[in-house]
Amino acid sequence: MATYTIYHNPRCSKSRQTLALLEEHGVSPRVIEYLKAPPSQDELVVLQQKLNLPIADMLRSKEKEFSQAGLNEPEVSDDIIRKALTEHPILLERPIVTCGDKALIGRPPENVLALL
Numbered sequence: 220m221a222t223y224t225i226y227h228n229p230r231c232s233k234s235r236q237t238l239a240l241l242e243e244h245g246v247s248p249r250v251i252e253y254l255k256a257p258p259s260q261d262e263l264v265v266l267q268q269k270l271n272l273p274i275a276d277m278l279r280s281k282e283k284e285f286s287q288a289g290l291n292e293p294e295v296s297d298d299i300i301r302k303a304l305t306e307h308p309i310l311l312e313r314p315i316v317t318c319g320d321k322a323l324i325g326r327p328p329e330n331v332l333a334l335l
Contacts, residue, residue, distance in 0.1 A: 221319060223246050223249065223316060224248055224249045225238055225241065225249070225251070225316045225317075225325075226314055226316075229252065233326055233328060234325065237314045237316065237325030241316065257308035257311075258304070263304055266315060266317070266322060270315070270324065277304070277315075278300065278304070279309070279310050282310055284307040288303040288307060290303055318334045
């Protein structure tokens with residue numbers, strides 16, 4: 220049986236909806252509350268590979284920490300973004316669901332159905 224993981228923020232409605240949707244489809248994912256246990260820079264590299272997205276697409280640009288970390292500057296390197304994400308996990312787009320070597324962002328929550 221496939222192992223699913225959700226990078227979850229229980230205060231986020233989309234994250235809660237995505238978790239509920241997975242459970243409705245019989246999936247009991249491993250839940251990582253990433254604000255309490257932020258992914259390391261190495262884990263972010265793996266997540267980025269699974270998402271097959273630029274690291275910048277994993278950011279929540281409307282959070283105040285985005286500009287405070289200087290991420291609104293042109294030509295910010297991937298290393299700076301990964302460092303900012305480990306220091307300010309609130310910047311990580313949520314929720315992210317992984318299964319094997321694939322991952323999707325649950326915005327909208329129905330996106331993750333492609334992993335089932």
